[in-house]
Amino acid sequence: MRADDLILFSQVVELGSFSKAAEQSSLTNSVVSKRVARLEEELGVQLLYRTTRKLTLTEAGKALLQGAKNVKQATQEAVDSVVGFGENISGHIKMSVPTISGDLLLADAVAEFCYQNPGLTVDMSLDNKFVDLIEGGYDLVIRTGYLEDSSLIARHFLDSQWIVCASPQYIAQHGKPVTPEALVDHNCLQYAYQTTGASDWEFKASKGNYIVKVSGSFSTDNATALRKAALGGYGIAYVPRCLVYHDLLEGTLIDILPEQVGKKLGIYAVYPFTRQPPTKVKALIEHIRSRYLDIAHYF
Structure with a gap:
């Protein structure tokens, strides 16, 4: 047939x-x-x-x-x-991206896309909060997390694995926790923009994931500040692996519980529901996707 x-x-x-x-x-x-x-x-x-x-x-x-x-x-x-991929891309795109991916690759990727398409301008804000696309007039949003709004279309890029890490000096001074439960006896640096809560750290178990509630002296909504605090030896951090990829390679941070962390979040391109998004948005999504896949090993 x-x-x-x-x-x-x-x-x-x-x-x-x-x-x-x-x-x-x-x-x-x-x-x-x-x-x-x-x-x-x-x-x-x-x-x-x-x-x-x-x-x-x-x-x-x-x-x-x-x-x-x-x-x-x-x-x-x-x-x-x-249709339109062979045409000149022009106009304006308003977008919002998360801070970690923005610093890691999106600032460069989007600026490169604008350079390749001289008729295009992009207004890119870095914000970890899930903005209201319609009310805020956004054409495109890159987000890490769980998506529930059925009025939006999401294109999945890849998954972001989280890890528990600390500096060698912190481990030398305070010891290395061998189980997630042992974290309650350590100074845990907390990332305030976790979807499950800054003090709720998720781990794997044979019958599903579970939460260990931690505490510590330092909490921040800025991923770069959290990374610096961990590098300084001030505590243990629970962060996306991509944030500290090079630190792990250099040995300035140690992955403490590599097989036990249960948090893995999808990274998505999100745009308002429409039969076909504008060519400029489709082309930018494909460009961003290729840049993510180029460094998929970071995640």
């Missing part, structure tokens, strides 16, 4: 005649008739009752019609999704 025969069948029904479908598809009446007949032969059922005045769907035809419409719609959407 050929997809184009299904599409042609749906056009015949939609237009109500073989001749109109033939005209719209730049085919002859006989070709349209033969292709619908071929579809019937392949399925082993009659799809249409043909009279000189009108076409009527059989029960089998009614059953097939919705699927045929879906094929037609999917085909059109596939074409629409790439």
Whole structure:
């Protein structure tokens, strides 16, 4: 069974005649008739009752019609999704991105995209809060976390694994916790923008994840400040792995419980619900996605 025969069948029904479908598809009446007949032969059922005045769907035809419409719609959407990629990208994009990814790669990636497309301007704010896209007039938001708003469309890029880490000097002075529960006896540096709460650290268990409630002398909503506090030997931090990737390689921070941390959050491009987002937004999403995938090992 050929997809184009299904599409042609749906056009015949939609237009109500073989001749109109033939005209719209730049085919002859006989070709349209033969292709619908071929579809019937392949399925082993009659799809249409043909009279000189009108076409009527059989029960089998009614059953097939919705699927045929879906094929037609999917085909059109596939074409629409790439239309305009060869055109010049211009206009303005207002976007919001999280601070860690903004510092790590998005500032450079978005500036590079603007440089490659001189007719485009982008206003990019760094904010860990999930902004209201509609009220704030945002065209695109990059977010890490759980998404629940069904009025938004989300494109998943990759997952961000969190870790528990501390400097060698902190471990030398205070010891290395060997279980998550041992963290309650340590000074835990807290990141105030955790979705589960700054003092609620998530770990794996055989029957699902569980929370260890920690405490400490320092809490911040700034990831860079948290990283510096950990590098200074002032406590243990629970952070996204990408934030301290180079510190781990250099040995200035140690991954303490590498197999036990249960927190892993998706990174998404989010935009308002629409049949097709503007070409400029689609192109920027693809550019950002490629940059994330280039450093996927950081996450």
